[in-house]
Amino acid sequence: MTSTPTPxxxxxxxxxxxPAIARDLLRHTLPPELLADLDLQxxxxxxxxxxxxxxxxxxxxxxxxxxxRDSTLSVYLLFEHKSQPEHWVLLQLLxxxxxxxxxxxxxxxxxxxxxxxxPLVLYHGQTRWRAPASFQDLIDPLPEALKPFVPQFGYGLHxxxxxxxxxxxxxxxxxxxxxxxxxxxxxxxxxxxxxxLELITKVSRDQTALxxxxxxxxxxxxxxxxxxxxxxHVLLKLTFPGxxxxxxxxxxxxxxxxxxxxxxxxxxxxxxxGAKMLLRxxxxxxxxxxxxxxxxxxxxxxxxxxxxxxxxLDARSLDEVLP
Numbered sequence: 554m555t556s557t558p559t560p561x562x563x564x565x566x567x568x569x570x571x572p573a574i575a576r577d578l579l580r581h582t583l584p585p586e587l588l589a590d591l592d593l594q595x596x597x598x599x600x601x602x603x604x605x606x607x608x609x610x611x612x613x614x615x616x617x618x619x620x621x622r623d624s625t626l627s628v629y630l631l632f633e634h635k636s637q638p639e640h641w642v643l644l645q646l647l648x649x650x651x652x653x654x655x656x657x658x659x660x661x662x663x664x665x666x667x668x669x670x671x672p673l674v675l676y677h678g679q680t681r682w683r684a685p686a687s688f689q690d691l692i693d694p695l696p697e698a699l700k701p702f703v704p705q706f707g708y709g710l711h712x713x714x715x716x717x718x719x720x721x722x723x724x725x726x727x728x729x730x731x732x733x734x735x736x737x738x739x740x741x742x743x744x745x746x747x748x749x750l751e752l753i754t755k756v757s758r759d760q761t762a763l764x765x766x767x768x769x770x771x772x773x774x775x776x777x778x779x780x781x782x783x784x785x786h787v788l789l790k791l792t793f794p795g796x797x798x799x800x801x802x803x804x805x806x807x808x809x810x811x812x813x814x815x816x817x818x819x820x821x822x823x824x825x826x827g828a829k830m831l832l833r834x835x836x837x838x839x840x841x842x843x844x845x846x847x848x849x850x851x852x853x854x855x856x857x858x859x860x861x862x863x864x865x866l867d868a869r870s871l872d873e874v875l876p
Contacts, residue, residue, distance in 0.1 A: 560776025561634040561677075561734070562613040567768045568730040569615055569630065570598055571761065577727040579617065579628060582673065582711045592620040599627070614649070627653060627670045631708075634677055634734075638684045643691060646672045646708055672708040677734040681716045715739065725756050726765055733769055742779040743788070750792040757793065763802055770806065825851075827858040831865070839871045849875065 569575055576593045583591070599616040617628040629649050633639050654667050676682050685691055687707045695703060712719050713735045721731045729752045736745035749769060756762045773779045780788075789803045828851045835842050835850075842850070850858070861874050868874045 559634065560772055561737070562632070563776065564730075564733065564768060564772040565613050565632045565634075565675075566615065568765060569632075572596060572598065573724075573761070574727050574730060575615075575617055577723045578711075578731075579619075581722040581727075582709065583628070583671065584709075587626075587671065590622050591626065595620050621669065624668045627668060629653075629670055629672045631672065631674050633674055638676065638678060638680065638682045640684050641691075642674060642684050643688045643706075643708070646674075646706075647688065647704065650706075672706075674708050674710050676710065676712045677714050677737070679714065679716070679738050682710060682712045682714070686710075725752055726759075726761060729753065729765060729769075733772065737772070737777060737779065742773065743784060746773055746780055746785075747788055747792070750788055754792060766802075767806070824853075824855050824858065827855060827862065828853065831858055831862050834862070834865050835871065835874070838865065838868075842871070846871070846875065 569578065575598065576596050579591075579596070580588065580593060597618045599618050613632045613634075615630045615632075617630065619626045619628060629646070631642070631646065631649075633642060639645075649672070650670055653670060657667055658664065688704045689695060689700065692699075692703055713721060713731050715735055715738065721728050721735070723731070729749055732745075732752070733749055736742070736749070739745045750766075753762050753766055770785060774782060774785050786803075789806070793803065831850055832842060832847065835846070850861070853861070864874045
C-alpha cells in the first residue's frame with residue numbers, strides 16, 4: 554500500500570530536483586577533496602529510488618549522478634524529517650548501497666567493480682542529530698577479531714535543523730529552500746515566512762523564484778498549516794508592492810485560493826449530505842447506529858461514503874457495510 558508523502562517530502566523533492574539548487578547544495582556540502590574531481594555542471598538527477606514502501610513515511614530520497622574521474626559518482630541524498638533523529642539511518646543507507654550495486658550489476662553484467670557512492674543525510678527535525686555516525690557503532694559487542702567482517706562506513710550529514718549551528722550557504726534560492734525547512738517548526742511562523750519572502754525580493758524576476766514561491770506557499774499554508782491564507786495574502790502584498798510581475802502573480806494566487814475555498818465548501822456540503830443519507834439508511838435497515846459509527850461516517854471522505862452507500866444495498870449486517 555502506497556503511503557501519502559508528507560508536506561516535508563513534497564517540498565524537499567519539488568526543490569532539490571532543480572539542477573541549479575542541487576549543484577549549489579552539493580558545492581557547499583561535499584568534502585573539498587571530492588569536489589576537486591567532480592564536474593557539477595554535468596550533474597544528472599536519477600529517477601532511481603530505493604526507499605521501500607515501509608520506509609516512505611520516514612524518508613524521501615534523491616540520487617545525483619556526477620562525472621567523477623573515469624567513473625560516475627552517485628550522491629545518495631536521504632531526507633530525514635522526523636521530530637527525533639533516526640537511530641537506524643545507517644541500515645537504510647546500507648540497503649541503498651546494496652540495491653544500487655545489484656542494479657548496476659544487472660545493467661553492466663561484464664563489470665568487475667562498482668561505481669562510488671557518497672551517502673548524504675539532510676536533516677531538519679526538532680531535536681539535535683545524535684544517531685550513530687559509523688555502521689560499526691551499531692554493533693555491540695564488537696570484538697577486535699570481528700571488525701574486519703563487519704561493514705565499516707559512515708555518511709555525510711547536513712543538519713539544517715534549528716537546533717544545529719550549521720551555516721546555511723549558497724545562492725539565494727538554495728538558502729531559501731533550506732531556511733524554509735529549518736523554520737517550519739518555528740513558534741514564530743509569520744516572522745520566519747516574512748524573512749523568506751524578503752529573500753525572494755532579491756531574485757523576484759527569476760521565473761524559478763516564482764516556482765519556489767508557489768512551492769513555499771503550498772508548504773507553509775496548505776501543507777503544514779503554519780500560516781492561514783489571509784496571513785499569506787497580507788505578507789505577499791506587503792513584500793512586493795509596485796512590482797507588476799509579482800502583483801499579477803499574487804492576484805492570480807489569491808483568486809486560485811478563493812476558487813479552491815469554494816470547491817472545498819461544495820465538497821464539504823456534498824460530504825455532509827452523503828453522511829446524513831447513509832446514517833438514515835443504516836437506521837432504517839439495522840437500527841440506530843452507535844456514536845462511534847456516527848463519528849466514523851461523519852468524518853469519512855466522499856469516496857468512502859459512496860463505497861459504503863453501495864455496500865448497504867446488499868449488506869446483511871452493519872459489519873458488511875463498514876468492515
